Amino acid sequence: MHNRSRRKWGYLLIAPQLIGLIAFSFIPLLFAFGLSLTDWNGFGSPEFVGIENFILQFQNPAFKTALENTLYYSLLYIPTSIFLALLVALALNNSKGKSVYRFCFFAPVVTSSVSISVIWMWIYNAEIGIINQFLANFGINGPDWISSTTWVIPSIAILSIWWQLGYNMVIFLAGLKGISKTYYEAAEMDGASPIRKFFTITLPLLSPTTFFVAIMSVITSFQVFDQAFVMTNGGPGKGSYTLVFHVYDSAFRKFDFGASASAAVILFVFILIFTLIQFAGSKRWVHYEG
Amino acid sequence: MRAKTTELDRVNEQTQTQSQTRRVRGGRILLHIILIVASSLMVAPFLWMVLSSFKTFAEIVSVPPTLIPSQFIWENFTNSLQAMPFGRAYFNSFYISILVVGTQMITASMAAYAFAKLSFPGREALFLLFLSTMMVPMQVTLIPLYLIMEWLGWLNTHLSVIVPNAIFNAFGVFLLRQFIRGIPDDVEEAAVIDGANPMRIYWHVILPLVRPALAAFGIFAFIQIYNNFIQPLVFLSSPELYTVPLLLNYFKGLYAADWALLMAGTTISVVPVLLVYVFAQRQIIEGIALTGSKG
Numbered sequence: 001m002h003n004r005s006r007r008k009w010g011y012l013l014i015a016p017q018l019i020g021l022i023a024f025s026f027i028p029l030l031f032a033f034g035l036s037l038t039d040w041n042g043f044g045s046p047e048f049v050g051i052e053n054f055i056l057q058f059q060n061p062a063f064k065t066a067l068e069n070t071l072y073y074s075l076l077y078i079p080t081s082i083f084l085a086l087l088v089a090l091a092l093n094n095s096k097g098k099s100v101y102r103f104c105f106f107a108p109v110v111t112s113s114v115s116i117s118v119i120w121m122w123i124y125n126a127e128i129g130i131i132n133q134f135l136a137n138f139g140i141n142g143p144d145w146i147s148s149t150t151w152v153i154p155s156i157a158i159l160s161i162w163w164q165l166g167y168n169m170v171i172f173l174a175g176l177k178g179i180s181k182t183y184y185e186a187a188e189m190d191g192a193s194p195i196r197k198f199f200t201i202t203l204p205l206l207s208p209t210t211f212f213v214a215i216m217s218v219i220t221s222f223q224v225f226d227q228a229f230v231m232t233n234g235g236p237g238k239g240s241y242t243l244v245f246h247v248y249d250s251a252f253r254k255f256d257f258g259a260s261a262s263a264a265v266i267l268f269v270f271i272l273i274f275t276l277i278q279f280a281g282s283k284r285w286v287h288y289e290g
Numbered sequence: 291m292r293a294k295t296t297e298l299d300r301v302n303e304q305t306q307t308q309s310q311t312r313r314v315r316g317g318r319i320l321l322h323i324i325l326i327v328a329s330s331l332m333v334a335p336f337l338w339m340v341l342s343s344f345k346t347f348a349e350i351v352s353v354p355p356t357l358i359p360s361q362f363i364w365e366n367f368t369n370s371l372q373a374m375p376f377g378r379a380y381f382n383s384f385y386i387s388i389l390v391v392g393t394q395m396i397t398a399s400m401a402a403y404a405f406a407k408l409s410f411p412g413r414e415a416l417f418l419l420f421l422s423t424m425m426v427p428m429q430v431t432l433i434p435l436y437l438i439m440e441w442l443g444w445l446n447t448h449l450s451v452i453v454p455n456a457i458f459n460a461f462g463v464f465l466l467r468q469f470i471r472g473i474p475d476d477v478e479e480a481a482v483i484d485g486a487n488p489m490r491i492y493w494h495v496i497l498p499l500v501r502p503a504l505a506a507f508g509i510f511a512f513i514q515i516y517n518n519f520i521q522p523l524v525f526l527s528s529p530e531l532y533t534v535p536l537l538l539n540y541f542k543g544l545y546a547a548d549w550a551l552l553m554a555g556t557t558i559s560v561v562p563v564l565l566v567y568v569f570a571q572r573q574i575i576e577g578i579a580l581t582g583s584k585g
Contacts, residue, residue, distance in 0.1 A: 009488035010410030017401040018416065020458030024435065025423045031434035091325055095318075103571060104329035107336065110567040110574065111560055112517035114535035118542050118556045119335050122342075122549060128351045130338065162332070167578060174579035223427050226519050230539055244429045251433045252524060264430040271427060 035261035042255045053262035063263060065238045066246035069153055073242065074221040076157035082213055084161065085168030090202075092169070093176045102173070106166035113163075113226035120159045121146065121231050146232050149239040156227050156240060164220070168213050175209030176202070207286040211278070218274050222267065243267050336560065343367070343554040350549045366554035370541075373551070376558050378530060379537040384562075386452055386533065387516045393456035395508050399500060402466035403492045407478065417467075420460045428520070436524055450525040451533075455515060462507055465580060469503040470496060506577030509570045516563055534559050 036053055040046035057063045088105060092098050108116060123129050124145035132142035145155045183201045192200070225244035228234055234241040234249070241249075247267065250260035342350055343366055344359040370376065404410075405417050435454065436445070444450040473496070481491045497504075519535045526532060529540065538559045545551050567574060 006408050006488060007410040010404045010408040010413065013404035013408070013488065013492065014401040014416065016397040016457050017420075017459075017463055020397070020454070020456075021420060021423060021460065023438075024454040024458050025426065025431060025460075026419075028431035028434035028438065029423075029426055031437070032430050035433065088328065091321055095321060095325065097322075099571075101325050101329045102575065104332045106571075106575060107333055107564065107567065109578075110513050110517075110563055111336075112535040112538075112563070113519055114538050114542075115556050115560045116335075118538060118552060119339050121542075122339075122553065123335060128353070128355070128549065130355065133353065133355055162335075165332070170575050170578050219425075219427070223429060225429070230542065244427075247429050247432070248520075248524075251436075257433055257437075261433055264427075264433065268427055268430045272425065275425065 032261045032264055035257055036265045038258045040257045042257055046258070049258070053259050054266070056259065057262055057266060062238065062241065062249075063246055066241050066243045066263075069239075069241055070222060070224065070243045072153050073157055073160075073224055074218065076154060077160055077221045077224075078214070078217045080157070081161045081164060081168060082210070082217060085165055085213065086172050086206075086210070088165065088169045089172035089176060090198075092173060102166075102170070105169055108163045109166045111163075114230050116159065116163050117227045117230035120155075120227075124155055124231075146240075147236050149236055152232055152236065152239040156224065156231070159227055160221075160224065168217070171213055172206070172209060175206050178209075179205045204287045208288055211282050211286045215275055215278055218278065219271055222271050222274070243270075336564070339553050339560070340557050343550065343557045345550055347548065347550045350553070363550070366550050367558065370551055370555040370558060373545070374537055374541045374555065375530065375532075376534075376537065376555070379532050379534045380562065382448070382531065383516055383533040386448055387512050389452055390456045390515050391508050391511045394459045394462055394511055395504055397457055398459050398462035398507070399466050399470075399497065399504060400492060401463045402470050403496050404488075405463065405467045406470035407473075407475070407496075408488055420463050423460045424464070432520065432524060435521075439525055445525060446527050446531065448526075448531060451518070451522050455518075455521075459511065462511065465507055465577075466500060466503060468580070469500050473499055502573075503577075503580075506573040506580070509566070509573045510577040512566070513563060513574065534562075 035046070037048060037050060038046035039049045039053075092101055092105075095101070123131055126132055126142070126144040126147065129142075129145070131145070135142040143151045145151045179202065183205070184197060187197050187201060223244055224242050225248065228240040228242055228245055229248075232240045234245050243263065244267070247260050247264045250256045250263060254260075338357075341357065341359060344362040344364070345356070345366075346359075346361070346363055349356060349360060401420075405413060405420075439445045439450040442449075444453070477499070478491050478495050481495050486494070516533075517535060518533070519539075522533050522536045523539075526536065529537070532540065538555060541555045542552060545555070
């Protein structure tokens with residue numbers, strides 16, 4: 001009797017969140033899959049077209065550009081941001097005044113994508129931007145960062161690295177805090193050098209954290225949109241046109257809901273595949289304690 | 291703790307030769323110099339934005355740039371505030387965020403308690419369902435969500451950005467469940483013997499115990515929802531309904547070349563959330579650190 005009433009309470013307590021999950025995640029997800037198999041443009045009745053949208057996407061030059069831009073951005077963003085965050089976390093881990101430094105590194109994380117994009121539009125400005133004015137001191141004629149097809153993706157990557165560095169750094173710091181001091185003490189008894197200690201203790205024991213950061217970085221970098229939307233509106237040309245930009249553009253500018261849904265499904269599948277690859281590969285390098 | 295480490299450091303240093311001590315000290319100083327330069331680079335854009343928002347247009351575009359404004363033009367702020375309903379946008383952003391986060395804290399912690407401490411058939415499967423939704427990029431469900439909002443008649447109303455977020459946060463459920471699992475079972479045992487039902491136990495026993503975690507989650511969620519861009523962008527079309535990021539984007543479109551005004555507007559948009567950060571720094575950082583260590 002006691003157990004049965006506790007059961008009832010279990011369902012009751014999860015009910016609000018479960019309703020939210022079904023109404024605003026589960027149904028929309030199924031809806032998105034369904035929509036991707038139709039030609040619906042928001043008016044009239046949708047017609048079932050099978051996988052035609054998916055075939056058309058891979059023949060669509062705009063989709064190809066979006067895919068290339070997103071992959072290029074991820075390639076620049078993911079390794080650099082993980083490496084720098086780890087470096088800063090290591091530097092901060094045992095240093096005095098940690099909280100002051102941590103405060104500075106984390107400040108961009110709390111700021112909205114729109115605000116940081118406006119600030120960086122100005123930093124990147126060819127004439128009055130601080131970067132080019134700084135480069136001019138060395139006689140370098142800086143590029144027109146976000147108005148150049150060559151530089152626009154690296155520019156967005158630099159901004160994103162700056163923006164999210166503190167986030168990954170904090171997670172690395174938490175990981176470093178979790179490493180027991182006894183390992184280092186034992187290594188010191190054996191006379192291990194700092195470099196040896198880093199490669200035999202810190203790096204392996206930090207691997208679950210690194211794995212988490214890597215997974216999250218892939219997921220977020222595949223979804224890059226806000227910065228490109230605010231700073232360049234996907235331009236110049238299609239220079240910063242990303243996958244999510246393509247999803248947005250197809251749905252809310254071209255009103256091609258079916259095509260847009262198919263692009264969103266492809267994005268989802270890409271993220272899934274990359275995450276699964278990471279999970280499969282993690283067996284080689286992620287070490288869990290105990 | 292800290293006193294102990296410095297004590298240990300001193301003993302260590304004494305045993306080392308003097309040249310080693312000097313090298314360690316030199317290394318530390320170098321490390322601090324690098325950290326000071328790096329953290330200055332992190333805050334420089336904000337600092338420069340705030341300083342520039344006081345400059346005249348002529349000064350802002352002058353080459354070479356000046357750091358400190360030669361005179362402080364407060365009108366940039368009053369002009370920005372007059373050009374755009376920033377006050378209205380603040381109000382919208384704050385009331386939406388507070389409503390969403392308040393509801394999220396209650397519904398997510400309720401579900402988290404059930405998942406952590408109560409047993410009921412299908413618990414593991416349902417929890418897995420919550421976890422798997424964290425993998426779904428928000429953009430995938432954006433179009434269906436738009437159509438659902440249209441169907442409900444909620445497009446271009448704040449309900450569209452409040453309701454879906456307020457009662458669904460899989461990440462919050464996950465995070466709080468991890469915490470509640472750490473509470474020993476015998477803490478609630480006494481209440482169970484007294485015949486209290488799980489709702490009472492949740493309210494009187496669990497909630498007070500998870501307060502620190504709940505605070506961390508709440509502030510973290512606040513910043514996320516305050517900065518939310520793509521949902522309001524798609525769901526809201528009347529400027530009087532705009533949230534701060536949306537209004538700033540609109541403002542940017544209208545005053546693209548007036549950098550002094552633009553920087554004043556950006557400063558106006560950034561300052562409140564930076565203030566929240568200054569006061570709640572510890573909770574925010576701990577909340578985020580937990581996502582990694584318990585993930």
